[in-house]
Amino acid sequence: MSQPRKIHVSTTVNGEPKEFLCEPGQVLSDALRNNLALTGTKEGCTTGDCGACSVLLDGALVCSCLVLAAEAEGRAVQTIEGVAGEGRLHPVQQQLLEHAGLQCGICTPGVVVAAKALLEQNPDPSEEEVRFWLAGNLCRCTGYDKIIVAVLAAAADMRAA
């Protein structure tokens, strides 16, 4: 079989217009990392179970390993690289540091993207709501408690800001 024709994709990543050429079967996590050099998005399971590749696609939280890169045409992608401000961490990032909510760090970009999405739609979640929301972000290091405490602390910071 001949090589599949590459697809030209024009998209927006973290507010900036981006273009890339992808294979039809290439997933968005791979295009972000290898075509656009945005390696903050991690590839864990590659089957939508672990959440390490979490990004927002037109504002919706998704696993970028279960999105074809070509689907990003004309859509807006937000990745971990767009979370921190100029020289200033996002409250979720800051509180993960304060509470030692990460060890190896592979799951952390996905946790940050997912937790930020939660707090933007629910500024005052219960512990249970945070745990359910982040159930698709697997962490093999922390045992989760520190992550949950950090997200609740970030929520309090954001409400006070």
Added chain:
Amino acid sequence: MSLAQYSSPPTLAEAMQALAGGTGARPLAGGTDLLVQMKLGLRSPAHVVDLKRIPDLMALTLDDNGLRLGAAVPGAVVTANADIARTWPGFTEALGLIGSSQVQGRCSAGGNLCNASPAADSVPALIASRGVCHIAGPGGERTVAAEDFTTGPGTHCLGDGEILVALQLPLPAPRTADAYLRMIPRTEMDIAIVGAGVSITLDESGVCTDARVAIGAVAPTALLVPEAAAALIGSTLDADSLQAAGAAATAAASPISDKRGTAEYRRKVVAVLVRRAAAIAHSRITEST
């Protein structure tokens, strides 16, 4: 992941053409099943036809005709809609149980139906709330009752070039409520070993005048169980009627044993979930009137 062709047609006609003719094309909605199956080597379509640029598949309208839910509308859009959640709490909860927050950003009720897993969470709830499937194809449009859509594990009634466009839930009659419960071995993020969707209608004196009971993960497809509904209709949903409805569900079930649960256990639990879901639907009516 190997794939020769991806397209995202903007119209139903173009999508039908791409999918027709046995060319090995597969439709893509949220991809939370299809892309996983492709990565695992379970499916290798030559052409993936993304349906999300077709307006009808992404539209959601709630009016006097009820809910018309585009087949590819993500779960997160549905569960965030307070009007839908108030009118069909059971269906909304069932759809919201599918996967993680990330999966909810992509998975759809139409995709859940077309993937045709016997354990699909939203399907018993869709059947209980009298869901109807709007299908478009080269031969025109047709509708199929939700309980008749799936024909077996992984198979459904769509013919060559046909596309599931939308699901319709008729507005519930006064004093009607639905509920969905499932049993999973874990606390979340798992596949149902039993599911039960129930819709109940009461008259002003509290007697059940209409009911629908559908069960999942206990047969090759989700099943509508008229015998269970018949046990509820005419009753006040007293303990004996609930018991009879549960027994009817057990009798209708033909489960398999697998790593999640034995057939014997599923037959027993389906009765419990039907009783409990009926009781929840009942309390939703009495608490709101």
